[in-house]
Amino acid sequence: MALEEKIKPSREKCEYTSCYCEENVWCLCEFFRREDAAQLEDMFVVFISNENRTVPLWRQTSGRGGQPVVWDYHVVLLQASSSSVVYDLDSELPFPCSLKRYSSEALRSERGIRPAYHRKLRVVPAHSFLLNFASDRSHMKNSDGSWKMPPPLTPPYTLQRAG
Numbered sequence: 001m002a003l004e005e006k007i008k009p010s011r012e013k014c015e016y017t018s019c020y021c022e023e024n025v026w027c028l029c030e031f032f033r034r035e036d037a038a039q040l041e042d043m044f045v046v047f048i049s050n051e052n053r054t055v056p057l058w059r060q061t062s063g064r065g066g067q068p069v070v071w072d073y074h075v076v077l078l079q080a081s082s083s084s085v086v087y088d089l090d091s092e093l094p095f096p097c098s099l100k101r102y103s104s105e106a107l108r109s110e111r112g113i114r115p116a117y118h119r120k121l122r123v124v125p126a127h128s129f130l131l132n133f134a135s136d137r138s139h140m141k142n143s144d145g146s147w148k149m150p151p152p153l154t155p156p157y158t159l160q161r162a163g
Contacts, residue, residue: 007036011095017152018062019140021075022047024089026133026157028077029126042080043126048107048119049073055119059093059106068108070117076102077126134158 015027025045032039048055049072056068063069077087078099085096091106110118135157140148 006039007032008096011089014089015152015154016089017150018090019149020137020152021073021090022133022135023152023154023157025075025077025087026129028087028089029130032126033130039079040126040130044078044080045124045126045129046076046078046086047073047122047124048076049122050116050118050120052116054117056108056113056117057091057106058108060090061092062090063092078123 009028009031014024014031016024029040029043029045032043048057053072054070055072055074056070057074058066058068060069074088074090079085079087079096084099086099086102086106087096088102088106089095091097091102093102093105097106107119137151137156140151142148
């Protein structure tokens with residue numbers, strides 16, 4: 001099936017909460033599982049981070065004036081095929097965006113970037129992510145228990161909810 005014939009969600013219809021990219025991607029994976037499970041075979045969840053938890057990404061909606069946003073980590077959904085695309089709900093690029101364009105405009109080359117900002121990728125099959133993702137959201141709380149950013153309205157992801 002050509003990419004144009006495949007079911008694709010519109011950005012506007014996706015569940016989205018700012019700063020909860022891994023949960024946003026879980027919802028995207030769940031959309032594909034419900035609507036066209038065969039597509040999951042070509043989909044991968046990509047975690048972008050490094051030891052310092054400082055990874056620059058350009059063309060992010062929270063960016064200012066063409067400057068990169070430095071995330072502690074970021075998560076996107078990759079659909080690998082002859083015309084691979086990236087789903088990134090935090091990007092101002094098209095949704096989905098060709099892997100080639102996403103790589104050149106959002107990731108960019110690491111030449112000229114200090115090694116402390118070099119990115120590492122962890123790639124997980126989407127079906128495995130759906131089965132194994134869990135988060136109590138504790139990494140999004142301050143030491144006093146307040147939220148760094150407001151959480152999604154849905155309950156936290158547990159293995160019972162995810163599986």
